[in-house]
Amino acid sequence: MTTSERGAAGQHTVRRHNLALVLREVAGPEPVSRAAVAARTGLTRGTVSSLVEELIAAGLVTELAAPRGGTGRPASPLRLDPTGPAGLGVEIGVDAVAACVVDLTGSVRARRSVPSDHRDAAPPAGLATAAALAAEVVAEAGLEIAGAAVALPGVVGRGGVLERAPNLPRWVDVAVGEELGTRLGELPVLAGNEADLAALAELWSGGPADAVYVSGGIGVGAGIVLSGRLFRGAGGRAGEIGHVVVDPDGPPCHCGGRGCLETAAGLETLLRETGAADLNALAAAPPIGPLARAGRALGVALAGAINLLDVPAVVLGGIYPRCGPVLLDAVRAELAVRVLSRPAVQVTYSTLGPDGALRGAATSVVQDLLSDPGGRR
């Protein structure tokens, strides 16, 4: 590399960094003027204007009409362009598939789901259903799609391969991202664990920066967030709280172990113990005994996680917010007795509803775009 090439590369890097800086200011809750962006970033007004033009040309930023009245040339406020490139989120669950499109401002622009049972089915059928549903929401949203992410109910390795999903025994080492990408016309599709993506969705919605986010369903998983970042562990597979043991001699689990949290607090156990037909029936008349038992098991596993990780907050999402106060109280009671490492742990229900992982998947695409707008190819 010659000196002038190095110089050019350096300028390119600086401009890319500054593009992100400007976009971060525009992405705030209120529209903002070029002058305000310049003041907040320390960049010159000329540089800001040039960067804003580039962001407008890329469809990321739009200019609102200037307010009337006042003297001098009015400032045109800037904001993220809701018609700009969007993120596609897909969730392949144990017994359903869902897809949504989230625009640059974080709004869901289209969302669909269909039942699709993958417990005894080989991957191709589920992948085809997911791709078809994704194509539907993309068509409905009518936005350019910058990329996609898919949420999966199992162990996803660093390469985006679904290595193992205890509830989907036929999905072993499936390159779901690659497979979906091919079916969606070579769209880049990242794959992530559903609980990790649900945790990120909570974080991006203002959730605590240090927390264990539990995602309950047929499977139970967790996304661990430390200092505002997802904790992935040495191999990217951290957070499998569903297979923390709560009763060493308990019932067998799909994972091959016994007495895992999932056998005590997963949806199938809850329905079996309560006799409810589905989650709606359970939520309509929450049965105290089974929910208290599930909450106790959650508390036992979470106490272990907190003693190991020293995190101050727990957010319970997925099916749990529909289980009412009995389950939440049981979790809190166990933590009060069993957590050694800190005097109090804040335990709350998620407010995102069952779409946390799906939202997280779509929003992760938008977040990547916003954090490095110059990185698009």
Next chain:
Amino acid sequence: MTTSERGAAGQHTVRRHNLALVLREVAGPEPVSRAAVAARTGLTRGTVSSLVEELIAAGLVTELAAPRGGTGRPASPLRLDPTGPAGLGVEIGVDAVAACVVDLTGSVRARRSVPSDHRDAAPPAGLATAAALAAEVVAEAGLEIAGAAVALPGVVGRGGVLERAPNLPRWVDVAVGEELGTRLGELPVLAGNEADLAALAELWSGGPADAVYVSGGIGVGAGIVLSGRLFRGAGGRAGEIGHVVVDPDGPPCHCGGRGCLETAAGLETLLRETGAADLNALAAAPPIGPLARAGRALGVALAGAINLLDVPAVVLGGIYPRCGPVLLDAVRAELAVRVLSRPAVQVTYSTLGPDGALRGAATSVVQDLLSDPGGRR
């Protein structure tokens, strides 16, 4: 700050960084010449010589006699000075106190321990015993003491305060480092959890860079190492594996919970179940049933930790290496069945013996000195 002051500060920072760079080369396993240090660091020979003189003057580096023969001026090999400033390590255990001095090269230069039961005793007596023992090893070693660290069997907050030790109910919120420092003539004394310091000792002895290091004794703790660094959690209290639940309805634990790992695999339980008088008696004739049960409990708790943290290795230290193959095999068998997140976990016994935490405490002082020799005041 004026420009010239900023310049001076910048030069000072660079020199401090370069001092550490040179010392790191000298700290390698073989003596090294100034020329080799210059070649490896990319610094000029003149700069290296000036930095080496400063390190020699500080007592950190010593020059060996130049080898005879050859032509030209012979190179004098450099190495860490074993007579230079040393680290004092103290361990206040549940029923004993120990102290040691480790020199710059990592060698233990003096080591003593005495029984000292703190279970029902208030802190001052134990602190006095620890300070007296520390003074003895310092006198025996005859080296300048750069600083000290104390290993404690409980939750140590970021400020170095022993917040809570389930086995020492009268030691609540005790500023052990400060107290010991005062008793040792205003020596700076850091405080750390004993399992964390034992984990660091293992790491510095060539242990795996991603591992859960378990330290067994009357209490059971863990030091979690990720990417070669101690994982401290949001509040610095991570790793309390002794209070991970292995049997929700199990016997009461000193922590206030029930069925914690410590109640199933702590030394007191092992002695009670085996009828052995002490660890030596147990190690002389390891009883299969109780050790298999303890190993199973360890495996259950560790499987949970690995499912949450995704770490590839476990090292069992403290009392466990003396428990023989039955316990190790039981741990491995549980992990093989219960770990979801990875196909295999390496489980080994520590080779450091029961002094891991004590060694880690003293060595942490030396490591701090070596990593930033210009930071000494």
